[in-house]
Amino acid sequence: MQKNVISNLKEKEKILLILDLDETLIHATETKLEINYDFQYAQYYIYKRPNLIEFLIEMNQYFELAVWSSADDKYVNDIVKLIKPPEIKFEFVWARSRCTPRRNYELDRYVHEKRLKKIKKQGFRLEKSLIVDDSPEKTRDNFGNAIYIMPFKGNQSDNELNLLSEFLKTIKDSENVRRIEKRGWRNRI
Numbered sequence: 001m002q003k004n005v006i007s008n009l010k011e012k013e014k015i016l017l018i019l020d021l022d023e024t025l026i027h028a029t030e031t032k033l034e035i036n037y038d039f040q041y042a043q044y045y046i047y048k049r050p051n052l053i054e055f056l057i058e059m060n061q062y063f064e065l066a067v068w069s070s071a072d073d074k075y076v077n078d079i080v081k082l083i084k085p086p087e088i089k090f091e092f093v094w095a096r097s098r099c100t101p102r103r104n105y106e107l108d109r110y111v112h113e114k115r116l117k118k119i120k121k122q123g124f125r126l127e128k129s130l131i132v133d134d135s136p137e138k139t140r141d142n143f144g145n146a147i148y149i150m151p152f153k154g155n156q157s158d159n160e161l162n163l164l165s166e167f168l169k170t171i172k173d174s175e176n177v178r179r180i181e182k183r184g185w186r187n188r189i
């Protein structure tokens with residue numbers, strides 16, 4: 001019993017790395033691209049971001065991993081099962097039902113926001129949580145925790161996950177990620 005408590009505490013000391021799905025880890029499109037797709041799902045052709053599997057396996061050594069997408073719940077759960085290396089266990093896989101819709105009057109539509117305070121109930125601390133997203137408007141309430149990356153649209157020379165992994169390794173032991181400047185992270189690799 002005592003041993004479990006200690007190992008749970010230790011687990012929680014790793015930083016939680018929450019990853020967006022679409023345009024961050026994969027690109028899904030109904031229009032086939034010139035390159036080979038990785039697999040099909042419903043009406044979508046799915047393209048994995050270059051180095052996706054290596055990235056997940058490497059990051060799994062240093063972080064607790066999770067996925068949070070604003071897409072439909074079934075789609076997200078199914079796609080994650082299809083791309084996940086078997087040795088990885090995500091802390092959670094969250095989708096639209098965990099997002100908070102906010103009316104954007106300029107765009108005249110709802111933006112499904114990811115509000116990080118929701119993870120506190122799961123026992124995670126904001127000081128030890130990062131969220132990676134290509135859509136700043138979806139994580140605008142999480143300024144101190146967010147790392148913004150370039151969207152992936154199928155470009156096979158995309159190197160974003162390698163760059164991101166280099167940056168993340170420099171901050172993996174931080175006691176408070178909110179104190180780290182994350183804008184312009186590419187310049188600090």
Ligand SMILES: [Mg+2]
Nearest residue numbers: 020022023134
């Ligand atoms: Mg995205």
